[in-house]
Amino acid sequence: MNQRARRFLLIGLIVVSAAMVIAWTSIDARDDREWIPEQARLPESSIRGNAVHIHNVRDFRYRTRHDFTPKYQDRDYDLNKLVSVWYVLSPFSEGWRGPAHSFVSFGFSDSTFVAISVEARREPGETYNVLKGLFKRFEIMYVVGNERDLIGQRAAFGDPVYLYPIKAKPEKMRAMFVAMLERANTLRTNPEFYNTVTNNCTSNVLAHVNQVAPNTVSAGIKTLLPGYTDEVAHQLGLIDTDLDITAARERYLVNARAKRFINDSAFSFKIREAVAP
Numbered sequence: 001m002n003q004r005a006r007r008f009l010l011i012g013l014i015v016v017s018a019a020m021v022i023a024w025t026s027i028d029a030r031d032d033r034e035w036i037p038e039q040a041r042l043p044e045s046s047i048r049g050n051a052v053h054i055h056n057v058r059d060f061r062y063r064t065r066h067d068f069t070p071k072y073q074d075r076d077y078d079l080n081k082l083v084s085v086w087y088v089l090s091p092f093s094e095g096w097r098g099p100a101h102s103f104v105s106f107g108f109s110d111s112t113f114v115a116i117s118v119e120a121r122r123e124p125g126e127t128y129n130v131l132k133g134l135f136k137r138f139e140i141m142y143v144v145g146n147e148r149d150l151i152g153q154r155a156a157f158g159d160p161v162y163l164y165p166i167k168a169k170p171e172k173m174r175a176m177f178v179a180m181l182e183r184a185n186t187l188r189t190n191p192e193f194y195n196t197v198t199n200n201c202t203s204n205v206l207a208h209v210n211q212v213a214p215n216t217v218s219a220g221i222k223t224l225l226p227g228y229t230d231e232v233a234h235q236l237g238l239i240d241t242d243l244d245i246t247a248a249r250e251r252y253l254v255n256a257r258a259k260r261f262i263n264d265s266a267f268s269f270k271i272r273e274a275v276a277p
Contacts, residue, residue, distance in 0.1 A: 029139050029191035037070055039121045042188050043144040045181040050079040052181065057114065058145030062262065065157035079174045081109040087164040087205075087239070088115065089230050090154050097227030099130060101154075102202045105147055105163075106177050113268045115150040116180045117143045118201040120194040133196035140194040140204075142184035148267040155258030155271070162230060162252045163271065165240040175212040183208075202226035 031042070044055040054075050061069040084107035091100040103117035120128050120138035132138070143150065155161035168176075183204070192199060206217050206229075217236065222228040234245045241248050254271040261270040 027136050029136075029193045031139065031188070031191045033123055033139075036122050036124055036126075038068075039119065039141060039143065041072055042141060043181075043184050044188060045144075045185060047178060047181065052077040052079060052178075054114070054144055054181070056144070058143055058149050060145075060149045060153070062149070062153045062157065065153060068153070075112075075114070077108060077112070077114065078110070079177070082170065082173050082177060083107055083109045085166045085168050085173045085176065087166050087230070087233060088151060089162045089164070089227070090159045091227040092159055094160060098225035100202075100225075100227035100229075101159075102205055102226050102229060103150065104176075104180075104205060105151070106173065107268075111269075113147045115145055115147050116177075116184070117145070117150050118204040119143055120200075130196050133194055133200070136193045138194040140192050140199055141187060142180065144181075144184065146268075147271075148262065151254070151271070152258055152262045152267060155255045156262040157259075161254055161258065162249060163254045164230060164233065164248070164252050166233070166238055167240045168238075172212050176208050179208050179211055197224065200226075202229055 038058075038060065041056040041058075043057065046053045054077070057073045057075045059071045059073050061071065086105045086107065087102065088105060089100055089102050091097045093099065101117075101119075103115060105113055105115035107113050119141055120133055121141040122128065122138060126138070128138070151161060151163065194200060197203075202223060206219075206223060209216050216238075217223065217232065220232075222232050230239070230249065231245050233239050234241075234248060239248060241251075243251060257271045257273065258267075261267050264270055
């Protein structure tokens with residue numbers, strides 16, 4: 001190949017590369033697609049002092065993982081009654097803990113619990129895939145729901161689910177709860193793409209933790225592989241237990257009780273009987 005041909009080839013490669021970059025950056029996240037029923041509605045909250053009102057709190061009733069009766073509610077919460085926060089971890093495989101879904105749940109002194117899960121929002125027919133999540137294939141959303149929905153549908157019909165009590169001061173719990181609701185509101189008007197590495201369930205939870213308690217959790221290989229984040233939390237003293245991580249995982253695994261009490265109105269209390277000291 002002569003010099004002129006090489007020059008034209010180089011120019012061609014530059015033009016194609018530039019076109020691909022422009023095409024990639026011009027793809028915008030949207031919220032007006034058709035979504036799977038579980039992710040069809042975005043939550044919306046208003047906060048006035050200590051009074052929190054949340055629209056579209058998910059409260060589905062599950063017969064199997066994919067057979068359910070949809071239901072959404074409007075719920076009110078009092079920040080003064082927020083007394084506990086729990087870290088929920090659900091590895092996708094028992095053989096290798098790396099891939100996992102993680103979220104948090106908040107408990108109130110009036111015996112209510114509300115979970116907040118950051119998820120890759122999917123269209124009908126789409127299935128979640130780690131590699132697809134790198135390439136603007138999914139938008140990101142916050143799901144706000146009760147525990148019988150968000151924990152129950154995973155623990156009763158799906159993967160292992162661990163429910164860890166977290167050490168936190170009341171003001172930090174309130175700040176994190178509010179911060180997550182505010183970000184959920186932001187995504188209603190400014191949609192974002194999910195990203196397997198930079199904008200996923202665990203990265204958002206950790207960002208909220210560090211937002212209310214700066215430099216609490218550092219990024220590392222075990223935060224990129226969320227199935228090991230319970231080990232990170234344990235090492236940092238964030239899990240409210242004196243057990244080692246192996247014993248803690250055994251105690252805080254809630255699948256058996258979730259299966260038994262999936263239709264029980266006292267679901268949140270029943271699954272916690274398994275994790276009591």
